[in-house]
Amino acid sequence: MNLADLVTIIPTESGLHWAVLGPEAGAFAAKLALGPEEILPGADFISPKLQGLLLTGALSAEAEATTWLDQLLAALPERARLVVIEWQGDGPLDVGPDLERRFKRGRLCRHLRQAGFSQIEVPVNHPLYYIVQAVNQPPAPLPHAGEFVPVATIAELPKNGMKLVEVFGHSMIVANTGREIVAFAQACPHAGTSLLRGKLKGRMIICPLHYYMWNISNGEPIEPADEDILPLYPVRVNSTTGVIQVALSL
Numbered sequence: 172m173n174l175a176d177l178v179t180i181i182p183t184e185s186g187l188h189w190a191v192l193g194p195e196a197g198a199f200a201a202k203l204a205l206g207p208e209e210i211l212p213g214a215d216f217i218s219p220k221l222q223g224l225l226l227t228g229a230l231s232a233e234a235e236a237t238t239w240l241d242q243l244l245a246a247l248p249e250r251a252r253l254v255v256i257e258w259q260g261d262g263p264l265d266v267g268p269d270l271e272r273r274f275k276r277g278r279l280c281r282h283l284r285q286a287g288f289s290q291i292e293v294p295v296n297h298p299l300y301y302i303v304q305a306v307n308q309p310p311a312p313l314p315h316a317g318e319f320v321p322v323a324t325i326a327e328l329p330k331n332g333m334k335l336v337e338v339f340g341h342s343m344i345v346a347n348t349g350r351e352i353v354a355f356a357q358a359c360p361h362a363g364t365s366l367l368r369g370k371l372k373g374r375m376i377i378c379p380l381h382y383y384m385w386n387i388s389n390g391e392p393i394e395p396a397d398e399d400i401l402p403l404y405p406v407r408v409n410s411t412t413g414v415i416q417v418a419l420s421l
């Protein structure tokens with residue numbers, strides 16, 4: 172697979188000014204078919220006209236990828252789109268560029284979220300390559316945020332017990348770690364497998380597919396440590412009735 176073959180998946184509205192950076196910039200610039208005046212030269216990406224930045228194999232090719240990415244993110248104008256096409260960090264070992272330098276998708280998504288980007292989507296998550304799209308603006312408030320909904324009772328959740336619930340269209344799992352009741356996203360941050368089939372050991376959930384692990388008290392990845400975070404949801408427990416309530420956010 173040539174990275175440039177993935178360009179058909181990228182939404183490139185005409186009239187947007189894009190910069191294309193990375194080892195395959197030439198191939199992508201041609202395939203985007205935006206016209207020369209709409210594609211800014213890579214060196215001029217810091218421009219008030221810039222509305223989109225496409226990185227093509229650039230992170231894995233960069234020795235100091237995180238530092239370089241931070242510089243790009245800081246320079247990207249508000250509401251600009253970012254599209255990153257990279258090789259997976261955990262694909263088969265005989266494919267792709269320098270394995271030591273692969274920039275993992277989970278690490279990228281986490282980095283973008285921490286940098287204040289929103290609408291982070293992964294339209295392609297192939298074992299060998301991925302596309303991540305994001306917009307440089309804070310997330311819009313969720314409808315129904317802060318509304319607590321009863322989803323279970325303490326009696327239903329013994330230690331290490333889990334229950335799948337849905338709150339305003341979001342599938343999540345409420346669980347008893349033995350120390351607290353927590354709620355976290357049902358989909359594994361790595362590749363979307365249901366964590367309900369995973370193994371809960373105290374505060375650690377182990378995904379059934381690739382055995383990645385997360386701390387369900389704070390959402391941090393345990394192994395591998397550079398994976399994306401596991402979304403958590405606020406929980407309230409009524410100590411008198413034992414009713415567990417969950418909200419999308421505070």
Ligand code: FES
Binds near residue numbers: 362380
């Ligand atoms: S889907 Fe890969 S670890 Fe969960």
